[in-house]
Amino acid sequence: MKKNGDKKRVVITGLGTVNSVAKGIGEFVSALKAGACGIGEITVFDTEGSRTKTGAEVTDFNPREISPGIPAGFSTKRMSRSDLLAMAAATEALHDSGLFPLPESLREETGVIIGGGAGGIPEAERLYREYLDRGAERAKFSLLASLFSASSADHIASKLNLMGPKTTFMTACSSGATAVGYGGDLIRDNLAKVIIAGGTEPLSMITYAGFNALRSVDPEYCKPFDKNRQGLSLGEGAGMMILESLEDALERGARIYGEVLGYGITCDSHHMTAPDPAASGAARSMMEALKDAGIASERVDYINAHGTATPANDVVETNGIKAVFKERAYKIPVSSTKSMIGHTLGAAGALEGLVSVLAIYHGFIPPTIHLTEPDPECDLDYVTEGAREKSPDIVLSNSFAFGGNNTTVVFGRYIEKGKRGIVNE
């Protein structure tokens, strides 16, 4: 195989999001600092007869109003809710990076790597309802046009005329994190000049009922690391980031939010839904990420936790962090921003990647809200007093999923040459 020369450093030059607490990056920063909660009664589908009725929903959503980067002549035809969330976030991110409209010279070298989840399932649910009620002949099968999760990346690439690498990761709750990690690899290996990386997830009945059947949903709101936690709050949204090589970003004078230093990806090989109680998969994910980034564990100064608020995850993740960082684990702020935006599954790793980058760029540690009674087994610093004024340099973002899939991404502050050096070799 051809060697693609020296590995590139990967930087983040644009961000975009739609989620239950914010439409756009500006609102997202304010909401994270304020400890806003996006969890409330679900209205996107009927929760009649359901064990729980709350979730972190995106309300009053119109992609044209949200994103300044929506291309001319944009049509929402054949797009699922998941696609629209992704489109709004991706075009905002592109606009934010100063690459909108995208220069013609970059079109062939710009790719889209997305973490997906339920994709067009909500639309499929509507179709299937019609199919049962009115028969196959009268059901609107065109509702299935965007059934594949891949359609979000397809819409983005087609509408923006992109011709670089394109794919969709489907590893449940770690999809978005893997998309960012792999997107970074494509830049690092010089296989693309610009990558739109992120994740998207719509609230769907199947997912909602499924997590309820597993007794994994808190009827109220999720309480990560709390003694009385009863499970997660499902959410929806999308988060996207623009990845470029450092040299390209510097050459065009782009704003640099931070750097993707590396990622780790492991498997529990233990159980389809329950984490390995020994926390081996989680710990190895963090260690592999640090190794890939070339960062000593002593330098990590914030961990954006997976922190789903299920009884099993929070203890296992806490133990995993202790296994990696030993005594220092108690000195590292760890927070679960799922307490604010819910668990957005396929988008979670991407949205939490955005949180990590914003924490670095704007110099704050977002809080864990709803944590009032600490669990003795979860005894780290979960940032419960509200957002903290502190400027982290190196942040780990954890995403652990069904199937035993674990992904950890390492983000770093970009420091100009000659100042505090970040070793990325």
Add this chain to the structure above:
Amino acid sequence: MSRRVVVTGIGLVTPLGLGKDSFTERLMGGESAISRIESFDTSSLSSHLGAEVVDFDPKNYIDSKAIRKMDRISRMAAAAAAMAVNDSGLKIDDSNRDRVGIILGVSMGSTDVSLKIIDTIFNEGPTMINPILVPNTVMNAPAGHASIVLGLRGINSTVNHKEASAETATAYSAGEIANGRADAIMAGGADIISPFPYEVLTRFRALSPMGGGSEGARPFDKGRNGFVYGEGAGIILLESLDTAQERGAEIIAEVLGWGMSAAPSPLSDWPEDTKGPVLAMRRAVESANLKPTDIDYISASANGGKRLDRIEAESIREVFGGTGGEAKSPLVSSIKGAVGESLSSGGIRSAAAAISLKDGMIPPTLNLDDPIAPLSFVVGEKRVENISTAMVNGFSSGGTFVSLIFGKFDGSP
């Protein structure tokens, strides 16, 4: 760090046989696995053919206790992964399991399980769902189950990009081994035929006979009228050359490179023009440090679809030139005339390409009587020829293009 990546094992659960030997015999023998669907009633639909996996008993490959937790797609994937490991002779134990992983392309996934759940929600209420079903609704269930059965603790992922899913998974796997993130990865794909998606594909007029005529899979033929739905799991075990040689593994083929691209496209069809596929093939050739004239054989993505087959044929001509003249044009065949289109067929086709390189035989394109372009198609029966390089194309609707290049392993360090 950039390490050489080789294929050391093959695992196949296909409509054309289980395991490498039976598959090779039937594929090279020009057999077709396409017949009338037997697992459900298609009489009310406009299509009736399929390439179904029959006589598959997962107990022959994996632990029966683990099987109970799996649905059909995971059983096929886990069995294929187990076969690939067995074929490679790789021993997975505590000394290496953190460095061994699996990356699958899954396109449809467990649609039957998701449908069962939505049926229950609508008919009995959301609280009546059987929690046992829930873990199998996620696309990464097959890779998750396989990791548990085989004790794989290294990289684990699942990609979903329709007809390019398994090729993308394979490119990703090879890249991660080259970069040193793993020493061995089971790469490929799995998908199943189930009734509702079958019906949906007929309504989207994707399945033969979409525009009338007789039903059948006819890649590259002028009379083609849609694809025939297939199913199965195909997995190749990729390994770094150094670790494979260290353990004395038999090397089936080498991964020489890959290229990926996109092109503006209708969502459920392919683009009108050849820019996307041309870019993917050129990127693959360049990444392998080769010239187009170095490519001996192309395992095409063509499945009998109107536009896919046309743009693939045109783009092959554009990149490699036509037949005759000075330029040596590669041999071309599509095995989808024999195994159907399972969307994630890339694993099966990569395995077939590796076998072609090893055994010096190229499988024929079935039902190709009147070619749409003057390419060097292998038609009717297998072609016995020693080849050094083979390209596997995975081109999906919505405009995603992946080309993989495999090479005969020459033993040079």
